[in-house]
Amino acid sequence: MARIAIDMDGVMADLTQHYINWYAERYGVTVARESLHGIPETTGFPQEGVVKQFLYTPGFFRTAPVMPGSQEVIKALSEQHEVFIVSAATEFPQSLSEKQEWLGEHFPFITWRNIVFCGLKTIVDADYMIDDYDKNLRYFKGEKLLFTAPHNMLLEDYTRVNTWEEVAKYFSLVPATTSPAV
Known part of the structure; x- marks a missing residue:
């Protein structure tokens, strides 16, 4: 795991x-x-x-929109792995309660025990990190997955995942929307 x-x-x-x-x-x-x-x-x-x-x-x-496919893939990941949501939320203190509520609404299967609000993410100890920012991935010791966003389109130093479907493939998950062949 x-x-x-x-x-x-x-x-x-x-x-x-x-x-x-x-x-x-x-x-x-x-x-x-x-x-x-x-x-x-x-x-x-x-x-x-x-x-x-x-x-x-x-x-x-x-009120931020949910990234397409994230709910299904993160749920599947959390059933097979130890998943932590890690956000540098303390930079925007008013965001703390909003992010907690947003997660509760859109990702109810993520418990409070698996939510980390921090400043710098250099404290994070995990096997993988999925992030859209170089500043968060640069010093991470595990496998770094850069989630594509407009601001990081020119970065080439990381394994890039463009969509949650690609994340599912990376972790060899069976897509939740695909039924098994009969």
């Missing part, structure tokens, strides 16, 4: 889409996801600096 550390933002929660949606709702401009490829997160919007403020806005983390 492997220990797997999984990041929330950009991995379980689709923050890029959330930025795009919130920006469109507030400023009437829809930014194409592809236009954000290869640039730092929260940049690339017509009014620079505005999107970063979303991270400090009550309700932002609570």
Whole structure:
């Protein structure tokens, strides 16, 4: 049984889409996801600096959309491995309760014992880490899986997984949506 550390933002929660949606709702401009490829997160919007403020806005983390396929794959992983959700949530203190509530709603099978809210992730001791940020993977001692996000499109130093379906294949999980052949 492997220990797997999984990041929330950009991995379980689709923050890029959330930025795009919130920006469109507030400023009437829809930014194409592809236009954000290869640039730092929260940049690339017509009014620079505005999107970063979303991270400090009550309700932002609570209403983030779930990354497609994450619920099914993480449930399957947790049935075969020791799974911990690891989020550098203390950077945004108001996010702590919102992230806890979000996990309870969308991932009810993850118990409080398997949720780690921290600052730096250098403390994390696991066999695998799935994260979208180089700063979190760089010093990790186990197997590093970079979950694709617009801000990391230019990174080539890690094993990349683009979707949760690819994560399932990496860990040799049988997709939950596929029925066995009869």
